[in-house]
Amino acid sequence: MDFNNEHLSRFRELINNASSIVLIPHKNSDGDAIGSILGWWNLFHKLGKKATVVVPDEVPGNLGWMHGASDILVHEHNRKNVLTALSEADLLMFLDFNNVKRTGDLADDLAEVTVPRVMIDHHPDPEEGIADVLFSEVSVSSTCELSYHLINALEWNQHISLEAAECFYAGIITDTGVLSYNSSNPRTYLAVADLVGKGVDKSLIHKELFQSNSLGRMRLLGHVLCNKLELMEENGAAFISLSLDDLEKHNYQPGDTEGFVNYPLGIKGIGVSAMFTEKEKDKFVKVSFRSRDEVPVNSYSEQFFSGGGHVNAAGGEWHGTLEEAIQRFRDTLPEFVQKIKSK
Ligand code: 5GP
Ligand code: MN
Structure with missing residues (x-):
């Protein structure tokens, strides 16, 4: 190089x-x-x-x-x-x-x-x-x-x-x-x-x-995939959310949710994935994005979640409640994806 x-x-x-x-x-x-x-x-x-x-x-x-x-x-x-x-x-x-x-x-x-x-x-x-x-x-x-x-x-x-x-x-x-x-x-x-x-x-x-996962992390993953995964099929998107309560119930340790955001991309037809993790009750949410192909999640995150990162892997933050963060995603992602696709 x-x-x-x-x-x-x-x-x-x-x-x-x-x-x-x-x-x-x-x-x-x-x-x-x-x-x-x-x-x-x-x-x-x-x-x-x-x-x-x-x-x-x-x-x-x-x-x-x-x-x-x-x-x-x-x-x-x-x-x-x-x-x-x-x-x-x-x-x-x-x-x-x-x-x-x-x-x-x-x-x-x-x-x-x-x-x-x-x-x-x-x-x-x-x-x-x-x-x-x-x-x-x-x-x-x-x-x-x-x-x-x-x-x-x-x-x-x-x-x-x-x-x-x-x-x-x-x-x-x-x-x-x-x-x-x-x-x-x-x-x-x-x-x-x-x-x-x-x-x-x-x-x-x-x-x-x-292969050194705690049982808590494995159970948390199961919980997320079964109960906390939502699709926005018409936009080729999916997201998962984790409240402090979800984390505490599974004895959360730093790093336990690493990689969870990639799972929704494994669903046929899903090209954008988001994960919302509540860090401070009703105050602070960490957001992660992943995408395949042409959707630049770093610019999306910069525009809507004060974040950044790579084209297909980015992160950001939301100062407010978990529900507000999810609503912002629902409100802004469809138009963003539409604009990219029509280019
Ligand atoms: P992750 O979703 O794994 O936390 O982060 C994915 C990528 O986005 C990483 O390259 C990371 O450095 C970047 N990233 C994560 N969170 C933020 C953030 O809050 N701001 C910015 N600018 N980049 C972030
Ligand atoms: Mn890196």
């Missing part, structure tokens, strides 16, 4: 001169976000560099096996140590997000830090001025794949340890739905082949990622 030579040498220089690097992913982090920060964290350890991982909120349980996960500082639980790490940092690295707002409350503390920033990400339209050095590449499957190509371009491939390879591999696998979408470019498989060649135990990682 080709990178701008000036950006590459500036990045190399920033890393070489740094003595304390802080790595940061987005809020509600997923396999790609945690895989990429811990992949770099392991690489820096191999290079003898001090690096610290700071995340906005709790890491999903199915990612806790990654090497370095137990050293992660969680801003919402441990702000004091996060502030110490930030005060000692001489380089910040932002991974898998394109706007500082995506770090939630951590954004205010980041605003106080004046050291250089590097951003590595695959979301479209990065925020103006977000970083001093920007590696923004929408065509890659994941931030983990982009990181892998970047490390190759820096000629550090030999420093990718087994532990780093496991993290990068996991991010590619989770962000592509096990190589089912965003994975039509052969270079993704070259990356996977090289990472597996470094000794990654594929079966073990798939077990950690996909």
Whole structure:
């Protein structure tokens, strides 16, 4: 993969001169976000560099096996140590997000830090001025794949340890739905082949990622599919909703609803799926969107749910009740889809 030579040498220089690097992913982090920060964290350890991982909120349980996960500082639980790490940092690295707002409350503390920033990400339209050095590449499957190509371009491939390879591999696998979408470019498989060649135990990682569900999550999925899935057939859309009550009854843990939004797309004729998750009673709803083919859910989310993301996978938020969020979807999606189809 080709990178701008000036950006590459500036990045190399920033890393070489740094003595304390802080790595940061987005809020509600997923396999790609945690895989990429811990992949770099392991690489820096191999290079003898001090690096610290700071995340906005709790890491999903199915990612806790990654090497370095137990050293992660969680801003919402441990702000004091996060502030110490930030005060000692001489380089910040932002991974898998394109706007500082995506770090939630951590954004205010980041605003106080004046050291250089590097951003590595695959979301479209990065925020103006977000970083001093920007590696923004929408065509890659994941931030983990982009990181892998970047490390190759820096000629550090030999420093990718087994532990780093496991993290990068996991991010590619989770962000592509096990190589089912965003994975039509052969270079993704070259990356996977090289990472597996470094000794990654594929079966073990798939077990950690996909076969370590709690009974609560499985029952919650059953409940959602049976009772909380609604179709808007005439618009080729479907949505699921989860109230705080649904979550509590199933002993919800962070990450438990990961991937639920993909299920409605498995229904014949459904090309847009949404999931509404109540986070604060009557006050705040997290929204996720997925689509197939031509419906750009990132622009839809930006327009109607203050969000963004990728063309076929996006997220947003609603400040109000669950019912209002659903009503907004019912009111606005049909026209949006109609406009796209008539183009
Ligand atoms: P998910 O539905 O898995 O939370 O997110 C899908 C995609 O949309 C991810 O790439 C994520 O980074 C992005 N995304 C999720 N929530 C938001 C949001 O509130 N704002 C923006 N701009 N992007 C989001
Ligand atoms: Mn990603």
